[in-house]
Amino acid sequence: MSDEQDHKLEAKSDYVADASSVSSPDIDAVPAAELPDQELYHSHSWWTTYVFSQDAKYIGIQYALTAIGTGLLGLVLSWLMRIQLAFPGLGWLEPSSYYQFVTMHGMIMVVYLLTALFLGGFGNLLIPLMCGARDMAFPYVNMLSYWAFVVAVLVLLASFFVPGGPTGAGWTLYPPQAITAGTPGYNGGIILMLISLILFVAGFTMGGLNYIITVLQLRARGMTLMRMPLTIWGIFTATVLAMFAFPALLVGCLMMTLDSLLGTSFFMPAMVSLGEKLTHEGGSPILFQHLFWFFGHPEVYIVALPAFGIVSDLLSVHSRKTIFGYRMMVWAIVGIGALSFFVWAHHMYVSGMNPWFGFFFATTTLIIAVPTAIKVYNWILTLWRGNIQLSLPMLFSLGFIVTFLNGGLTGLFLGNVTVDVPLSDTYFVVAHFHMVMGIAPILVIFGAIYHWYPLITGRMMDETLGKIHFWITFLGSYAIYFPMHYQGFVGVPRRYFEIYDSPYIDTSTLLLNKFITIAVLIVGAAQLLFLYNLFASARLGKKSEKNPWKANSLEWQTPQMPPEHGNWGKELPKVYRWPYDFSVPGAKEDYIPQNQPPSEIIGAKVEKT
Amino acid sequence: MIVALSIFLITVGSIAFHFWSPWWWTEVASNWGNMDDTILLTFWITGAVFVAICFFVAYCVWKYSYKKERRAEYKPEDKKLESRLTWATAIGVAALLAPGLVVWNQYVTVPENAYKVEVFAYQWGWKYRLPGEDNILGKTDIKYISDENPFGLILEDPNGKDDLLVDEQELHVLKDRPVKFELRTIDVLHNFYVPQFRGKMDMVPGIITYYWLTPTRVGDFEVLCAEYCGTGHYAMRGRVIVDEEKDYKKWEAKQITFEKMLAKNKKNDNLQLVKKEK
Numbered sequence: 001m002s003d004e005q006d007h008k009l010e011a012k013s014d015y016v017a018d019a020s021s022v023s024s025p026d027i028d029a030v031p032a033a034e035l036p037d038q039e040l041y042h043s044h045s046w047w048t049t050y051v052f053s054q055d056a057k058y059i060g061i062q063y064a065l066t067a068i069g070t071g072l073l074g075l076v077l078s079w080l081m082r083i084q085l086a087f088p089g090l091g092w093l094e095p096s097s098y099y100q101f102v103t104m105h106g107m108i109m110v111v112y113l114l115t116a117l118f119l120g121g122f123g124n125l126l127i128p129l130m131c132g133a134r135d136m137a138f139p140y141v142n143m144l145s146y147w148a149f150v151v152a153v154l155v156l157l158a159s160f161f162v163p164g165g166p167t168g169a170g171w172t173l174y175p176p177q178a179i180t181a182g183t184p185g186y187n188g189g190i191i192l193m194l195i196s197l198i199l200f201v202a203g204f205t206m207g208g209l210n211y212i213i214t215v216l217q218l219r220a221r222g223m224t225l226m227r228m229p230l231t232i233w234g235i236f237t238a239t240v241l242a243m244f245a246f247p248a249l250l251v252g253c254l255m256m257t258l259d260s261l262l263g264t265s266f267f268m269p270a271m272v273s274l275g276e277k278l279t280h281e282g283g284s285p286i287l288f289q290h291l292f293w294f295f296g297h298p299e300v301y302i303v304a305l306p307a308f309g310i311v312s313d314l315l316s317v318h319s320r321k322t323i324f325g326y327r328m329m330v331w332a333i334v335g336i337g338a339l340s341f342f343v344w345a346h347h348m349y350v351s352g353m354n355p356w357f358g359f360f361f362a363t364t365t366l367i368i369a370v371p372t373a374i375k376v377y378n379w380i381l382t383l384w385r386g387n388i389q390l391s392l393p394m395l396f397s398l399g400f401i402v403t404f405l406n407g408g409l410t411g412l413f414l415g416n417v418t419v420d421v422p423l424s425d426t427y428f429v430v431a432h433f434h435m436v437m438g439i440a441p442i443l444v445i446f447g448a449i450y451h452w453y454p455l456i457t458g459r460m461m462d463e464t465l466g467k468i469h470f471w472i473t474f475l476g477s478y479a480i481y482f483p484m485h486y487q488g489f490v491g492v493p494r495r496y497f498e499i500y501d502s503p504y505i506d507t508s509t510l511l512l513n514k515f516i517t518i519a520v521l522i523v524g525a526a527q528l529l530f531l532y533n534l535f536a537s538a539r540l541g542k543k544s545e546k547n548p549w550k551a552n553s554l555e556w557q558t559p560q561m562p563p564e565h566g567n568w569g570k571e572l573p574k575v576y577r578w579p580y581d582f583s584v585p586g587a588k589e590d591y592i593p594q595n596q597p598p599s600e601i602i603g604a605k606v607e608k609t
Numbered sequence: 610m611i612v613a614l615s616i617f618l619i620t621v622g623s624i625a626f627h628f629w630s631p632w633w634w635t636e637v638a639s640n641w642g643n644m645d646d647t648i649l650l651t652f653w654i655t656g657a658v659f660v661a662i663c664f665f666v667a668y669c670v671w672k673y674s675y676k677k678e679r680r681a682e683y684k685p686e687d688k689k690l691e692s693r694l695t696w697a698t699a700i701g702v703a704a705l706l707a708p709g710l711v712v713w714n715q716y717v718t719v720p721e722n723a724y725k726v727e728v729f730a731y732q733w734g735w736k737y738r739l740p741g742e743d744n745i746l747g748k749t750d751i752k753y754i755s756d757e758n759p760f761g762l763i764l765e766d767p768n769g770k771d772d773l774l775v776d777e778q779e780l781h782v783l784k785d786r787p788v789k790f791e792l793r794t795i796d797v798l799h800n801f802y803v804p805q806f807r808g809k810m811d812m813v814p815g816i817i818t819y820y821w822l823t824p825t826r827v828g829d830f831e832v833l834c835a836e837y838c839g840t841g842h843y844a845m846r847g848r849v850i851v852d853e854e855k856d857y858k859k860w861e862a863k864q865i866t867f868e869k870m871l872a873k874n875k876k877n878d879n880l881q882l883v884k885k886e887k
Contacts, residue, residue: 020642058788095840106804170837176814177797182732182839187731269815272795274732284751285798285813319673325691350800352792352811352818357715359710366706373698374691380662381690385682390612390674398666402616406623407664409655416709418647418716422807424802425835475615482623486632491804493835496843502831504635504704504804512632583681590680607685 038134038218040566053145054139055565059146060124061456063119066146070153071113071272075524077105082479086517088498095497096184099168102495104156106171106279110299110394111200112373118306119204119242120149124210125456129555130232132573132595133332134566137213141206148203152196159185159192167193170495172296175267175288179260182276191260194253201246201253211239220554220595222575226330229579229596231324231555233330234309234519237337238302244341245298259283286353293344300437300541301340305333307441308375310448311397313579315379317451317551318394319386321591325378332371332378339368344354350421358417365415372408376401386585387590391549393450394467396447399474400440407477410485425495428488431481446473446530453534454548455555458562459541465533469526476523480516485511550591553579557595581606613671617785627656629828634835638805638830638851639822643712645807651705658701681712683693686811710809718823723787726780729760730792730799730812733841735832736760737780741771741866750812751795761795762867778832778847789821803849811836824851826838 043049051579053059081101084093093101124142128135136142146436159166177183177191185193215236219228228236255266259280267288268280316323323329345353345361379401408433413419423429446469453461470488490509492499499505547556559569573595581592587604598606637645673681689770727738727746738760740746747769754761762769782788790799792801794812802809805828810820832847852860865873 003799014622021762033652038713038717045672095843099840099842168840174837177837177839178838182797182841184840184869185785195731261640271797271814272731272751274796277754282815284815319681321687322683324684325686327686328691350809350811351814352798352813355713358713362706362709362713364614366702368696369702370698374695377694379671379770381687383666385684386669386673387675387681388670388673388677390670397614398612398670401666402619402663412655412705413648413651416647416651416705418644418709418712419651422641422644422648422717422804424809425802443636452805475619477621483626483630485630486626486630490632491635491833492803500845502833502846503829506631508631510850552794580685583683585680585683598700605683607683 012328012550014145023426037572040135041139042565052136052143053358055144056124056128056136056139056142057456057563057567058119059142060126062151063120063124064482066150066153067113067116067121068234070156071109071117072527073157074105074108074113076528077101077108078105079521079524081105081522084519086498086514093497096168097165099170099495100166100184100189100496103168103173104160104166106188108156109438110171110303111197112156114303114437115204115242115299116149116412117445119211119235119239120146120207122231122306123207123239124312125213125452126217126231126555127211127235129455129563129567130229131551131570132217132223132554132575133214133218133571134568137218138210142210143430144189145203145207145210148199148206150494152199155168155192155196155199157190162188162576164188168582169193172292173219173256173451175271175285176236176269176271176280177261179256179268180271180278181276181278181405187260188340190255194257194260197253198250198257202251203244204242208239209562212243212324219571220338222552222577223594227578228574230309230312230326230329230333231306231553232309234307234312236303237333238305241298241305241337241340242302245295245302248291249295251287252295255291256288258442267425274399275318286348286351289348289351290345293347294341296338296347298340298345301358301434303437303441305337307400308333311378311400311444312375313551313553314393314397314444314447314451315382316580317549318391318397319383319388321382321386322582323341323378324381324384326578326580328374329378332374334370336368336375339364339371343368343415345392346415346420350424362417363414365374366412369412369415376408392450392461392470393447393549395470395474396450398445399443399470400447403435403443403474403478406482408436408438422491423488425493425498426488427494428491430487430494431484431488434484435481439481439540439587443474448535450550451553453537453541454544456562457538459537460544461533461537461541461549465529469530469533472526473523473531474524476519477526477594480523483512484516514566547593550589551579551583551592552577552591554594557593577606610671610674613667613674616663616667617671618768620660620667620874624656624660627652627860635805636826637807638803638826638828639807639824640808641716641822642825643715647709650708654701655703672808714821715810719789720787723789723821724783725789725791726782727791727793728780728801728812728829730794730834730838730845731862732839733834733845735780735845735847736777737800739773739775739861741773743768743771746791747772747867750792754795756810757871760867766877770866770868772867773861774867774870775864779850780832780849781849781852781857783857784824784851784853787821787823787858789819792818792820796840798836799834799838799845802833802835804833806849809835827851 012212041054059138167189258264265283268283270281301586315510342364546561583590584604728737745768749761760885762846799812808820831848834845
């Protein structure tokens with residue numbers, strides 16, 4: 001019944017859009033929602049408003065702040081590691097602490113910062129607002145999701161305080177070394193890491209179901225799937241990926257916990273550990289790698305797809321132009337998501353798996369380059385003949401295009417199985433994945449924060465501080481990672497506490513290490529500017545007008561800004577078009593909000609959407 | 610203006626860095642120079658794309674910067690352009706992939722005349738084993754590892770008796786002769802990596818992995834472990850020395866067979882027993 005209504009509505013508005021000069025008196029008379037409006041939990045106390053909140057907007061902010069806080073720890077760890085690499089003579093780190101910092105830095109950044117911030121943070125803030133819903137489908141489960149995440153973070157942090165310290169197994173946690181005596185934290189830290197990941201997956205599943213069901217069920221009237229902002233497409237597809245990928249991580253973690261605590265042999269073959277024969281036998285270490293990367297590769301896209309979506313919206317809004325090739329963009333997101341489950345073993349070309357797999361996975365990996373390239377083309381074609389405002393979100397988006405392009409292209413090196421052989425496990429890999437899934441998505445995160453900050457606080461962030469922050473972060477991180485690729489060509493292996501004066505390594509390579517470390521310290525310190533801007537602007541920032549960027553998507557069309565509990569006042573919004581009607585010929589303004597009915601923009605030559 | 614100029618300069622700077630920085634790969638010392646060629650090919654194709662797109666962005670930012678009175682073009686789609694770009698990309702990607710797969714096929718297909726060397730990894734060091742006169746490496750099992758039999762050869766396997774055991778970090782290989790490294794570890798993952806050889810493969814407890822190469826120049830090369838293996842990973846270094854036939858034979862003659870080693874170890878044990886009795 002409601003489907004039928006949807007079709008009718010779509011047909012009607014299409015018709016109107018086509019024959020835009022024809023005015024008809026009844027086009028605004030969209031039938032009201034025949035489903036009862038969502039019942040919301042209304043908080044009564046400070047605790048239920050700010051701590052155990054069930055409002056997706058608050059949960060999003062809670063997720064974001066927790067993730068950023070954890071990410072700061074990851075940042076400090078990277079400083080400590082880089083100082084060791086550049087100045088090994090200082091002797092201030094033990095090899096075991098170095099490896100512990102490497103591991104915690106990697107896991108924190110990938111899972112506890114990026115995944116939590118994109119999906120938990122932006123997902124919660126934007127899905128209900130952009131889809132025109134009052135809240136998530138299951139607000140209570142949504143709250144539990146956040147608190148499970150908090151517990152996961154606390155367990156992770158607790159591992160710094162157990163005997164032996166946190167695990168130093170590398171973020172990939174490969175057995176057998178992760179749970180045998182040659183690795184720091186092999187019997188305490190690793191268990192807490194595995195438990196923390198299990199909690200994270202459990203918490204994320206609660207949130208993820210919410211994101212998927214909200215997008216599928218609670219969209220406003222007229223918001224067809226093909227009228228959703230690409231931000232939502234990115235977050236939605238990433239969440240679907242996560243739902244399929246995280247279970248592989250979960251079972252991997254459970255099996256390794258059993259191997260370690262109960263002496264099972266899922267991943268443990270017969271082996272000697274530091275001179276002592278262990279009782280395990282018959283397990284397969286490569287099985288873990290398959291499970292890990294079956295999660296780990298989609299994980300790359302779990303981070304990348306929301307970034308793709310968000311940056312598409314930022315580019316479109318700030319160049320006052322329709323996103324180029326919207327439908328292609330949507331199918332590219334979905335296609336990349338689907339393909340991402342068939343490429344995992346490109347992380348394992350030299351892992352000792354059957355080498356004939358190399359042909360298959362090299363082919364699938366290079367195929368995934370095609371939809372990814374389409375996205376890049378469409379971003380830059382969005383700029384073409386645009387009216388480009390060099391606002392902070394636009395600057396960060398441009399930074400994203402350059403770094404993502406760079407990191408994506410080096411992916412073509414590593415994905416091509418032969419080229420990978422000399423480069424795998426060197427600094428080329430480190431440079432590649434930091435550029436493509438570290439710097440590029442983080443630049444989008446910054447752009448997104450500058451963009452949506454007024455929606456959250458009603459104030460603008462400081463533009464000058466933001467520009468300083470942008471230039472240091474963008475140029476600085478390019479200076480860190482671009483030269484690092486060339487260390488990989490020289491053959492400097494990753495995960496080396498100290499490289500010594502190896503005969504094949506020039507002293508200039510060690511000098512380059514010093515340069516990179518200094519850049520790391522500067523870029524890291526510049527983030528303090530951002531933090532100051534983030535918190536101070538909530539009080540001191542210039543008051544924002546409603547819809548300050550003149551955007552079309554629904555989140556800016558709420559009756560109050562910032563939106564109140566329930567988002568939409570008495571009546572839910574109705575959607576008449578896609579969110580990219582910028583600079584429509586014949587229209588008075590250069591933007592037409594999604595909820596603006598055709599009768600109000602007579603004369604605008606809108607194409608069918 | 611500044612933004613467009615910066616993107617332009619970053620691109621030009623990246624090209625300049627690529628051609629004039631001192632950091633480049635080591636001189637190749639094996640037959641895998643064709644891996645370097647695939648890298649160069651990838652560089653030319655991806656480099657061209659990088660430069661083209663960055664210049665395009667810089668141009669757009671310069672040309673279409675915001676003017677209040679101007680309107681952006683309204684053009685949601687261009688099917689023709691999109692499909693052309695898609696096909697061009699697909700062709701470019703295929704051009705990268707095809708030579709890669711050809712070389713990979715060579716990499717995983719060991720020539721029949723390759724002689725075998727076992728590389729034996731442990732936390733944290735290297736040992737080596739040569740097949741001896743019969744050209745067959747004896748079978749091994751973790752269970753057999755002991756002070757007397759550090760390589761864990763199965764005592765009942767006659768093929769192992771004449772295996773030459775190299776219980777040190779240094780290995781010699783022959784110039785211009787294909788060699789198949791059979792990779793074995795007794796504890797965690799390792800990876801036998803010599804930067805100048807280009808080849809690489811993880812060593813996995815429980816299975817024997819392999820790769821092959823033909824050394825092409827005489828020299829003394831450092832071996833590094835390229836798969837994280839615990840606290841001592843960074844210190845797990847060995848040496849490979851590529852010899853002409855004459856020098857190789859000299860080195861080979863100094864290595865002892867498994868049989869001799871067992872006898873020697875037994876003698877030592879007996880001596881110790883004698884000492885204890887005294």
